[in-house]
Amino acid sequence: MESPRTAFKDLAGTLTLVGVVLLASVVLVVVELAIRSTGPAGDVTVNETNFKIAMPTTxxxxxxxxxxxxxxxxxxxxxxFRTNLPDNALPIGADGNVIEDSPLLHKVADSGNATNPGGSESVPSSEALAPGHYVAACNLPGHYRLGMRLNVTVIP
Ligand SMILES: [Cu+2]
Structure with missing residues (x-):
């Protein structure tokens, strides 16, 4: 049988440990929320879903x-891409995917690796966009055909 004093010491130790774990959890949640609320850096917000691109079209x-x-x-x-073609008429290969290096297309932004669900990325344009017609697209297999394309106009 433990003496009352030993039992109290054990309890105090346990309570201290629980307090530290709780505090650490609260700190983690606050940091996570702060990261989520800031989101990816950029002046043009783009939201992608299956299978749609939502962003300003001007x-x-x-x-x-x-x-x-x-x-x-x-x-x-x-x-x-900068292109004279409308979003539903980009050059496509036999697989239905956009031929990204077609001379009819001039790529001005590319997120590179695919962004995972729930993920975000800051994608800079590779050059200053001149006024004209552009098309935003997702060219992962099948996604262009499923509707991930959008006409964008750049104005002076
Ligand atoms: Cu996609």
Missing amino acids: LRAGRHTFALTNDGTVPHELLL
């Missing part, structure tokens, strides 16, 4: 950084 000329968030349930990417 942009001012100049450099932009796209703050891309994947709100879908599968990975997505973001490409932006």
Whole structure:
């Protein structure tokens, strides 16, 4: 049988440990919320879902950084081409995917690796965007055909 004093010491130790764990949890939650509320850096917000791109369809000329968030349930990417073609008539291969190096397309932004569901990425344009017609697209297999394309106009 433990003496009352030993039992109290054990209890105090346990309570201290529980307090430390609780405090650490609260700190983690606060940091997580702070990160989520700031989101990816960028002046143009882009939300991708299955299988849609939502972003402003008119942009001012100049450099932009796209703050891309994947709100879908599968990975997505973001490409932006300068082209005279409408979004539903980009050059495609036999697999139905966009031929990204076609001379009819000039790529000005590319998220590179696919962004996972729930993930986000800051995607800078590779050059200052001149006024004209552009198409945003996700070219992961099948996604363009499923509707991940959007006409964008850049104005002076
Ligand atoms: Cu996609």
